[in-house]
Amino acid sequence: MIYMDNAATSFPKPDAVYSEMDKCLRTYCANPGRGSHTMSIASATTVNTTRERIAKLLKIEDSLNISFTKNATEALNIAICGSLSSGDHVITTCMEHNSVIRPLKTLEKYGGVKLTIVGADSLGRVDPQDIRKSINKRTKLIVCTLSSNVNGIIMPVEEIGKIARNNGINYLLDASQGLGSIEFDINRIHADMIAFPGHKGLLGPQGTGGLYVSPKIRMRPLMRGGTGSSSELLYQPEIMPDKLESGTLNTPGIAGLGAGVEFIQKNGIDKIRKKKDELTVRLFNGISRINNIKIFSPESAEENSGIVAFNFEGVDSSEVSYLLDKQYKIECRAGLHCAPLAHSHFKTVNSGIVRLSVGCFNTNDEVDFVIQSINLIAKGYRN
Amino acid sequence: MIYMDNAATSFPKPDAVYSEMDKCLRTYCANPGRGSHTMSIASATTVNTTRERIAKLLKIEDSLNISFTKNATEALNIAICGSLSSGDHVITTCMEHNSVIRPLKTLEKYGGVKLTIVGADSLGRVDPQDIRKSINKRTKLIVCTLSSNVNGIIMPVEEIGKIARNNGINYLLDASQGLGSIEFDINRIHADMIAFPGHKGLLGPQGTGGLYVSPKIRMRPLMRGGTGSSSELLYQPEIMPDKLESGTLNTPGIAGLGAGVEFIQKNGIDKIRKKKDELTVRLFNGISRINNIKIFSPESAEENSGIVAFNFEGVDSSEVSYLLDKQYKIECRAGLHCAPLAHSHFKTVNSGIVRLSVGCFNTNDEVDFVIQSINLIAKGYRN
Structure with missing residues (x-):
């Protein structure tokens, strides 16, 4: 998991x-x-x-x-x-x-x-x-x-x-x-x-x-x-x-x-921040290369507390998080995250957003596996 | 303890x-x-x-x-x-x-x-x-x-x-x-x-x-x-x-x-109740024999959820609970128990009350030791 x-x-x-x-x-x-x-x-x-x-x-x-x-x-x-x-x-x-x-x-x-x-x-x-x-x-x-x-x-x-x-x-x-x-x-x-x-x-x-x-x-x-x-x-x-x-x-x-x-x-907060920043940037960069994906999070680690939020165009976020969980045992959250005005702002009230949020105990290997898995899911949508 | x-x-x-x-x-x-x-x-x-x-x-x-x-x-x-x-x-x-x-x-x-x-x-x-x-x-x-x-x-x-x-x-x-x-x-x-x-x-x-x-x-x-x-x-x-x-x-x-x-x-609630009742009655009976003690709790187990509340006449409840803790490692609560109107009713707002409250994991031996300890404390007050 x-x-x-x-x-x-x-x-x-x-x-x-x-x-x-x-x-x-x-x-x-x-x-x-x-x-x-x-x-x-x-x-x-x-x-x-x-x-x-x-x-x-x-x-x-x-x-x-x-x-x-x-x-x-x-x-x-x-x-x-x-x-x-x-x-x-x-x-x-x-x-x-x-x-x-x-x-x-x-x-x-x-x-x-x-x-x-x-x-x-x-x-x-x-x-x-x-x-x-x-x-x-x-x-x-x-x-x-x-x-x-x-x-x-x-x-x-x-x-x-x-x-x-x-x-x-x-x-x-x-x-x-x-x-x-x-x-x-x-x-x-x-x-x-x-x-x-x-x-x-x-x-x-x-x-x-x-x-x-x-x-x-x-x-x-x-x-x-x-x-x-x-x-x-x-x-x-x-x-x-x-x-x-x-x-x-x-x-x-x-x-x-x-x-x-x-x-x-x-x-030290600095060390925890650095670790989370590295994971977030790695995740962001890996995912941003995938076709047909829209990322809602800031690219710069300086501006980001550790979330990579994304959608595949035209796909409900729940479907993606369901596949991540069932096929790859990756636990993330879809939907509105109890923040409806932010979703109105992003125009994602209907689809929700897939939210990956890293913690200080995640690893680079985990991030790479997540990127790989999202790539595989993306391929399914392109077929 | x-x-x-x-x-x-x-x-x-x-x-x-x-x-x-x-x-x-x-x-x-x-x-x-x-x-x-x-x-x-x-x-x-x-x-x-x-x-x-x-x-x-x-x-x-x-x-x-x-x-x-x-x-x-x-x-x-x-x-x-x-x-x-x-x-x-x-x-x-x-x-x-x-x-x-x-x-x-x-x-x-x-x-x-x-x-x-x-x-x-x-x-x-x-x-x-x-x-x-x-x-x-x-x-x-x-x-x-x-x-x-x-x-x-x-x-x-x-x-x-x-x-x-x-x-x-x-x-x-x-x-x-x-x-x-x-x-x-x-x-x-x-x-x-x-x-x-x-x-x-x-x-x-x-x-x-x-x-x-x-x-x-x-x-x-x-x-x-x-x-x-x-x-x-x-x-x-x-x-x-x-x-x-x-x-x-x-x-x-x-x-x-x-x-x-x-x-x-x-x-089973019945069994837990029976155990607590036995402990409460044993405690009540043991303490009620001590001179100069005033008990505020009901004697009948049927009417009592597991508390024996008492005072030595003229002694602050905090002093008794302090002695029970420090000398005998018995943990109980003195004071007003966040229920001031009950203490007004019992006329114990100034002294508070010493409250012993049993649980289903207390034993007869513990109850006997508590009775013995209160007896010893009582002797101190009679000198």
Whole structure:
């Protein structure tokens, strides 16, 4: 089996992820932050260690401003629903995932929020000036993805951050794609909120994610409940990260995420990026030589977080991914990737797109086999 | 280490929970419901198998009415915030957890919802007639816990269910405590919504939980995002369980939860209940002989889901749990257990309560050692 669906979830994980999760589950997995017994404290220590590692990775000063969530979707919903009010205006892009678009469209329809969705060029590149020009006096929030989950294009997030900061507008970065392999410094990106999954580029398990919130933003929580702190209060406490972390955390998952982030830190983002870039370029070059193929991803590795998205003209993407899976045991994703506006933009709503997304554990041999297999499939279409 | 904090999270889990999670993580953990390749389908199959097992355990006809959540708190927030509107009246009890009280108090303060909190007797028993008498023509929802997380008292959930049904009122059961060892039949309880954690009595890992919603209730989701279905829609799809399951699920966690539920089904709830009852009664009897001790839990196993809650008069609960941990390596929970109204009721807001909560893997020898240890601690207080 060759796994090239890393944009959906990374596979495999570093071995330490499996072993840390197993160790946590078998030896000390009590409820973190509930009770003060040895095992509960061991669980809380694991949670805090992971929180510290993520803060270090993102260059966030105070790790307590990072709350753990079950996935990036929860983080994005907290950020969007918890920071906007009726009358606010939001700017986002046509390259966003449904985890951004659906909450925003719902607030637009029912919550009195105005929404501007800026366009992109043929490769999905957003022009920061389009965002700047869309700002009005009610603009409260700019939401942008770090990189597209459809075609891998990396967004001009620093420029957008500057525009947001210069105009006193909150800036929410959806770091679902690219975190863990794109060098990241919050002091250059100026994001006020960062939503991220644990199970993609951070190499942790599913069931993990998080949200950084700048202390300047007073957020309404999405959920309320037991926090293990200020238990006497009948309302949610204001203290972070408890305010946004109601209920029992996923301790074994967070233990695994900690091991994933540690793997990245030990190996270095640069090295992981270089490896992914080489694989992506090799894949891109191999596929681009095939007749009758249309590639939607940027050729330059500098602009691409690790996706080669393509179609055979006139062929449904599901058919190609089906053949790749059944005939060649290559796992990739077809369809709309939960990003309908990007597909409207690429005019691929009907066909979808075949998306190959590499991870740091893929090999050149795997890439070559994938190219070979797509070549063979292409021949079938030419007959 | 003797673990007696099973009301916070069960420990250990059946060995199959660890092995199923590890197998999932290492061999097939792609994104379930995203893409149609072999590994993605294997992940989706695991998710569906667990869903089916839980449906069978709760005697729910259509498993698709069960959505997975990260914990019971998320499930309770969806149920409460997604089914209530301004002008509605809700009835709940003083024995509820903050995961019920905090969302309800917030809706009362900001959402135009009226709230009635009924009292209880000295052991936390709620009289269903108090609930019936609180019903008015705006009453939309009754929320009640299956059993108290503070003292283990099992609630008259069937009688309350009948009252709800007879009055056309939605009935939300918080099954956080007791599920997995209390025989459960939705057809007798008549719950319209059931919120449950995966990591307590169901013996799954942290990071799992779920919400059953009767098809008669049209719920607003708490989060919106990618569902892997109807990806072309810019709004949340109505189909269940997708509507309430945005973002990537915790596949390895759900694999573990499936193994936990299978363990319960193979062994039988009756047998697990019997084992827990024996341990609880042994613990209760042993502790009740100690001078100067006040027990807050019901003596009868029939009324108790597996908790012996106690205090030494005039001693802070944290001190006792500290001594149990440090001197005897016994893990239990002191404090308010995120249930402040129950502690107001027991007049223990200042001292908290020492809570010993047994699990099906505790032994008689462990119980005897705990009794002995508490005896020794008691002697210290008498000097």
